[in-house]
Amino acid sequence: MTNAKLDALRGRIDEINLLLLELLSERAAIAQEIGQEKEKQGVPKHDPIREKEMLEALVARNNGPFDTDAIRHLFKQIFQASLNLQQNDHKKQLLVSRKQKKEDTVITLGPVTVGGTKPIMVAGPCSVESYEQLRTVAASLKQAGVHVMRGGAFKPRTSPYDFQGLGIEGLRMLKEVASEFGLKTISEIVDPAHIELAGQYIDVIQIGARNMQNFELLKAAGEVRTPILLKRGLAATIDEFLHAAEYILSRGNSQVMLIERGIRTYEKATRNTLDISAVPILKQESHLPVLVDVTHSTGRKDIFAPCAKAALAAGADGIMVEVHPDPPTALSDAAQQLTIEEFNRFYTEVNKNGIVF
Numbered sequence: 285m286t287n288a289k290l291d292a293l294r295g296r297i298d299e300i301n302l303l304l305l306e307l308l309s310e311r312a313a314i315a316q317e318i319g320q321e322k323e324k325q326g327v328p329k330h331d332p333i334r335e336k337e338m339l340e341a342l343v344a345r346n347n348g349p350f351d352t353d354a355i356r357h358l359f360k361q362i363f364q365a366s367l368n369l370q371q372n373d374h375k376k377q378l379l380v381s382r383k384q385k386k387e388d389t390v391i392t393l394g395p396v397t398v399g400g401t402k403p404i405m406v407a408g409p410c411s412v413e414s415y416e417q418l419r420t421v422a423a424s425l426k427q428a429g430v431h432v433m434r435g436g437a438f439k440p441r442t443s444p445y446d447f448q449g450l451g452i453e454g455l456r457m458l459k460e461v462a463s464e465f466g467l468k469t470i471s472e473i474v475d476p477a478h479i480e481l482a483g484q485y486i487d488v489i490q491i492g493a494r495n496m497q498n499f500e501l502l503k504a505a506g507e508v509r510t511p512i513l514l515k516r517g518l519a520a521t522i523d524e525f526l527h528a529a530e531y532i533l534s535r536g537n538s539q540v541m542l543i544e545r546g547i548r549t550y551e552k553a554t555r556n557t558l559d560i561s562a563v564p565i566l567k568q569e570s571h572l573p574v575l576v577d578v579t580h581s582t583g584r585k586d587i588f589a590p591c592a593k594a595a596l597a598a599g600a601d602g603i604m605v606e607v608h609p610d611p612p613t614a615l616s617d618a619a620q621q622l623t624i625e626e627f628n629r630f631y632t633e634v635n636k637n638g639i640v641f
């Protein structure tokens with residue numbers, strides 16, 4: 285083939301490329317409009333029956349030189365790209381999305397803010413056990429300069445024979461001790477019926493990893509105005525995590541904080557695998573504050589501090605860690621709670637130059 289002939293043919297291909305591009309773009313814009321219509325009607329974006337019908341029609345009209353498989357493959361790619369567009373458009377419309385709200389959501393908890401100028405430290409026992417236990421922890425948190433105390437009253441445990449928590453009585457104890465020491469509180473709620481009541485006792489309602497997709501609980505959490513700390517599920521993708529938060533925002537409660545707590549992988553060196561990359565991704569995709577639970581993600585006291593520092597370096601708005609006056613006697617998570625002395629060392633190391641509230 286002479287160069288002139290080759291150039292001419294390639295020139296035609298260039299022209300056809302441009303025509304295809306124009307047609308593909310026009311097609312894509314129509315697919316986006318269809319996506320908007322589906323959004324309004326609340327129907328799924330993916331329509332495999334429609335795709336099958338189009339493929340059959342195209343294959344029937346195909347006279348070569350591409351064979352049937354090639355035609356199917358090419359058009360499936362086009363359908364997939366259109367579907368991706370529709371799904372991305374949907375994501376941009378989520379209330380949790382940064383595309384909807386550019387500014388960071390800032391949640392005020394007494395003297396501190398979450399998602400504001402400085403990251404916060406949340407610490408406290410795994411479970412509320414006694415007044416004495418709570419007072420000892422509260423006093424040491426106060427002394428260290430920590431403002432928010434956690435403590436579980438409802439404990440969703442793997443085994444039904446393990447300590448299930450003190451329930452409402454535990455919330456009452458938490459409130460009493462926290463007000464003695466001027467601390468704000470976080471505790472997990474597991475029953476939609478307790479969500480409203482919880483607001484009388486605690487400052488932040490935690491929805492635990494096992495309940496991340498308990499949609500009735502999420503809906504109930506959306507009906508109140510108490511801030512919510514939503515934990516990432518044990519095997520939840522970032523997309524599922526954000527959609528779980530969307531349930532709460534969609535019902536009107538915009539005071540939502542996300543917390544990465546490790547995901548299930550094959551790795552056995554840690555209790556779960558701390559997904560540090562989730563922090564910058566969540567911060568990019570969403571305006572909600574993002575915290576990291578170093579206790580449950582790693583389950584290893586010896587690496588809490590470096591993991592907390594890594595989380596802060598990745599942009600986390602806070603760290604959560606468990607502390608107990610006497611971990612070996614703790615009624616839950618005995619192995620991974622810090623003693624008060626260990627907590628003080630941890631906090632000093634993480635809070636170098638006073639970077640944390």
Ligand SMILES: C=C(O[C@@H]1C=C(C(=O)O)C=C[C@H]1O)C(=O)O
Pocket residue numbers: 314315318319329330331332334335362363364366367370
């Ligand atoms: C555009 C639509 O949405 C999706 C994309 C399709 C396409 O690109 O043709 C077809 C079906 C759907 O999976 C549609 O439903 O028509």
